[in-house]
Amino acid sequence: MAQFSGSGNVTAPLATTSDITVPPPGGPGSGTSGCEREDWPAGDQPLAGKIALIQRGSCVFVNKIQLAADLGAAGVLVFNDGGPGREEPFQIGAPQFIGIPVVMTSATVGAALYALEPTRPASSAPHHANRTRLRGFALSSVISSAISISNSVGAP
Ligand SMILES: [Ca+2]
Numbered sequence: 001m002a003q004f005s006g007s008g009n010v011t012a013p014l015a016t017t018s019d020i021t022v023p024p025p026g027g028p029g030s031g032t033s034g035c036e037r038e039d040w041p042a043g044d045q046p047l048a049g050k051i052a053l054i055q056r057g058s059c060v061f062v063n064k065i066q067l068a069a070d071l072g073a074a075g076v077l078v079f080n081d082g083g084p085g086r087e088e089p090f091q092i093g094a095p096q097f098i099g100i101p102v103v104m105t106s107a108t109v110g111a112a113l114y115a116l117e118p119t120r121p122a123s124s125a126p127h128h129a130n131r132t133r134l135r136g137f138a139l140s141s142v143i144s145s146a147i148s149i150s151n152s153v154g155a156p
Helices: 061-070 107-116 125-154
Strands: 014-016 051-055 075-079 102-105
Touching (some): 014 107, 051 107
Parallel strands (some): 075 102
């Protein structure tokens, strides 16, 4: 759920920041996922055609979202950081000028998606196909349910 985000349905591969640990070892709110340019792969548009998976942390949501959008993200999925009392999703502000769908989800869903992200080492090759199917199912479920909430927020 993200109030005032861009609307639309996005189905795309995940890209995750390089600095996610659930829960953050420095305590609630101490993580910097998606706050710095260096959290993402190098290049002009490294997130083009992808959904950016970002953990809640020390910088404001709009900065994380804007950075991901600037790097080409098709959508943004922010998850709570998993610290004490920081499991459930809540409504975050994502200004419409950013123009891409933004969704907030729980720490559990975020951590599960992070664990399935395909650029991370797979435990063994035979499981890869199952992991890919599971990832697609989970992500599409998260995105479609959250986007319908986002659209209803904007309705008169
Ligand atoms: Ca960071």
